[in-house]
Amino acid sequence: MLAEIAATRGLDLRDDNVQILLTKTVREAGKNNRFAGGSLPLTPRWPVVMDALREPVEFKALASVLNRHYPPDHELLVLTTEDYPPEGGDDIRVRDVAHLGADVLVAVIPSLPILDAHRDPRTLQHIVARLRASDGCPWDRKQTTQSLRNALIDEVYEALDAIDAGDMDNLAEELGDLGLLIMMHAQIAEEAGHFTLEDVYEGITAKVIRRHPHVFGDDSNHDDLDVVGLWKRVKAEEKAAGKLSSTEKAADGQPRSMPALTRAARVLQKHPLTPDQPAPAGPGGEMLAVIAGIIAAGDDPDAVLRDALNQYVSESD
Amino acid sequence: MLAEIAATRGLDLRDDNVQILLTKTVREAGKNNRFAGGSLPLTPRWPVVMDALREPVEFKALASVLNRHYPPDHELLVLTTEDYPPEGGDDIRVRDVAHLGADVLVAVIPSLPILDAHRDPRTLQHIVARLRASDGCPWDRKQTTQSLRNALIDEVYEALDAIDAGDMDNLAEELGDLGLLIMMHAQIAEEAGHFTLEDVYEGITAKVIRRHPHVFGDDSNHDDLDVVGLWKRVKAEEKAAGKLSSTEKAADGQPRSMPALTRAARVLQKHPLTPDQPAPAGPGGEMLAVIAGIIAAGDDPDAVLRDALNQYVSESD
Numbered sequence: 214m215l216a217e218i219a220a221t222r223g224l225d226l227r228d229d230n231v232q233i234l235l236t237k238t239v240r241e242a243g244k245n246n247r248f249a250g251g252s253l254p255l256t257p258r259w260p261v262v263m264d265a266l267r268e269p270v271e272f273k274a275l276a277s278v279l280n281r282h283y284p285p286d287h288e289l290l291v292l293t294t295e296d297y298p299p300e301g302g303d304d305i306r307v308r309d310v311a312h313l314g315a316d317v318l319v320a321v322i323p324s325l326p327i328l329d330a331h332r333d334p335r336t337l338q339h340i341v342a343r344l345r346a347s348d349g350c351p352w353d354r355k356q357t358t359q360s361l362r363n364a365l366i367d368e369v370y371e372a373l374d375a376i377d378a379g380d381m382d383n384l385a386e387e388l389g390d391l392g393l394l395i396m397m398h399a400q401i402a403e404e405a406g407h408f409t410l411e412d413v414y415e416g417i418t419a420k421v422i423r424r425h426p427h428v429f430g431d432d433s434n435h436d437d438l439d440v441v442g443l444w445k446r447v448k449a450e451e452k453a454a455g456k457l458s459s460t461e462k463a464a465d466g467q468p469r470s471m472p473a474l475t476r477a478a479r480v481l482q483k484h485p486l487t488p489d490q491p492a493p494a495g496p497g498g499e500m501l502a503v504i505a506g507i508i509a510a511g512d513d514p515d516a517v518l519r520d521a522l523n524q525y526v527s528e529s530d
Numbered sequence: 531m532l533a534e535i536a537a538t539r540g541l542d543l544r545d546d547n548v549q550i551l552l553t554k555t556v557r558e559a560g561k562n563n564r565f566a567g568g569s570l571p572l573t574p575r576w577p578v579v580m581d582a583l584r585e586p587v588e589f590k591a592l593a594s595v596l597n598r599h600y601p602p603d604h605e606l607l608v609l610t611t612e613d614y615p616p617e618g619g620d621d622i623r624v625r626d627v628a629h630l631g632a633d634v635l636v637a638v639i640p641s642l643p644i645l646d647a648h649r650d651p652r653t654l655q656h657i658v659a660r661l662r663a664s665d666g667c668p669w670d671r672k673q674t675t676q677s678l679r680n681a682l683i684d685e686v687y688e689a690l691d692a693i694d695a696g697d698m699d700n701l702a703e704e705l706g707d708l709g710l711l712i713m714m715h716a717q718i719a720e721e722a723g724h725f726t727l728e729d730v731y732e733g734i735t736a737k738v739i740r741r742h743p744h745v746f747g748d749d750s751n752h753d754d755l756d757v758v759g760l761w762k763r764v765k766a767e768e769k770a771a772g773k774l775s776s777t778e779k780a781a782d783g784q785p786r787s788m789p790a791l792t793r794a795a796r797v798l799q800k801h802p803l804t805p806d807q808p809a810p811a812g813p814g815g816e817m818l819a820v821i822a823g824i825i826a827a828g829d830d831p832d833a834v835l836r837d838a839l840n841q842y843v844s845e846s847d
Binding site: 228229230231232234235238249252253254256258328330333334335336339341342343344348349362365366367369371372374377382389392395399403404405408411412415419420421422429441468472476477497499503504512516519521522524526528529 | 555565566573598652653654658659663675684693694702707712716721722723733735737787791793813815816821823824832834
């Protein structure tokens with residue numbers, strides 16, 4: 214019967230991948246809405262069949278779940294007790310689900326075509342793979358790990374600008390740009406046989422779980438928890454087990470590619486220039502000496518240079 | 531019958547969320563394996579029921595699909611024609627699926643508990659939400675958009691170190707660390723009612739599709755495609771439609787938070803110091819003058835400062 218009702222809307226449940234979703238799962242996911250991200254591994258790209266919904270709390274839970282995964286005007290098909298015996302059920306938009314009144318016997322949520330299923334993380338992954346494939350985009354196909362290197366820097370500083378400006382709409386956009394770059398790097402790595410995006414997820418997810426035994430393990434005495442001490446212990450265990458493959462850092466413990474001025478400030482803060490240890494000769498040494506003077510005066514070399522630069526730029530306008 | 535066979539392995543298909551997966555979908559996803567990321571929105575967190583697999587190409591496709599989503603020793607339950615009439619079917623590990631011989635009438639893939647389903651992107655999202663919830667981790671709960679600001683810088687330069695060292699294992703790890711930060715920022719934003727991770731995906735996915743009409747639209751004459759020109763046109767249309775919410779950049783067109791030395795080099799390259807336009811007074815101006823000299827000599831100020839710093843650090847050891 215369900216298949217026949219669905220067929221009146223052009224859905225062939227016998228010839229499509231289908232998700233069968235239990236009401237109790239939806240109810241659970243709707244409980245603590247702002248902390249419910251990732252709790253339901255639903256995809257809008259395959260149709261969903263659900264069983265009975267009877268209580269307002271269930272309609273609200275379903276609404277919050279659907280809002281996360283679907284656009285607000287996506288239509289689902291519900292069959293209520295009032296429609297019984299069925300003539301075909303009612304269509305209702307995602308945005309109206311919270312206000313459903315009558316008991317729902319069954320609901321069918323049609324799938325979105327992949328190019329419309331923007332809220333599923335696998336859609337962006339697919340799109341990136343598509344752009345890199347032989348009939349993809351010439352520009353994207355030309356990119357390499359190296360050619361996308363500096364884009365990471367630019368996108369991160371754009372995200373920082375959004376944070377500093379308190380512009381949350383822009384932060385959402387910049388986080389998306391960064392996420393796209395991660396997917397591009399993973400796709401390029403997969404083509405070369407190095408690793409997949411799923412390998413990336415596996416590594417970081419296992420690491421985060423491993424580093425939180427006080428949340429995910431038995432070891433959950435929260436009150437006087439020394440989180441930093443705990444992390445040090447877990448990291449030492451990881452190192453002993455060979456689980457960390459950190460690229461060797463520069464002698465001063467900072468990433469090698471960190472901007473030289475940032476690194477210089479961190480190093481000179483710890484090891485100030487002395488008559489026994491002067492700056493090397495040449496223009497690099499001259500800069501070090503100026504930087505050391507700025508630090509000795511209690512200022513931030515990056516901010517001092519930025520101020521001078523702003524002054525220079527505004528005067529040259 | 532299927533439900534009963536599954537029940538012998540402790541699976542209750544009538545009391546679980548279930549994915550019904552068609553062989554033709556698996557076959558399609560297995561076609562172009564290194565470009566198949568995201569093509570199948572499967573989750574390892576819900577059991578899968580599949581129908582008949584008969585040809586070697588289908589076993590191979592299934593193997594590549596399962597390898598993406600499951601650990602290699604995950605066991606699925608297959609019922610082959612040789613088992614018919616069924617006594618309960620056979621268990622087979624994901625790593626052995628490619629070598630299946632006999633016709634498969636039906637296969638059931640049991641789900642992984644959420645804390646073991648590391649290869650699903652929603653698991654990390656859930657874990658981050660869990661760490662931020664009231665019974666989560668004290669350290670994670672204390673973080674803010676601002677407190678995580680500098681972690682973005684550090685992680686990006688660690689990713690660049692991995693790229694520069696050609697260390698792909700480490701790149702996978704650093705991309706994961708960056709991905710985790712994106713999810714932390716999105717979770718914090720969701721709690722404050724600004725945006726969700728799904729909003730981030732929606733924005734970037736719609737943008738990438740919009741910017742590739744030559745791939746996803748009708749206008750797909752690939753041969754003499756001017757991709758850069760096309761992007762400029764699409765971006766102008768986006769700007770006119772108010773779709774881009776870029777935070778205002780500094781007067782020189784660079785992100786404001788970009789390291790001052792990088793920005794100074796870019797600005798002085800375009801607008802060299804002249805007698806009419808000298809550097810401002812003070813230590814910031816002194817640095818500008820040194821930087822201008824380095825650029826005039828055809829060198830990269832960042833590299834010159836880094837070399838001097840390395841020399842200083844090695845001498846102070």
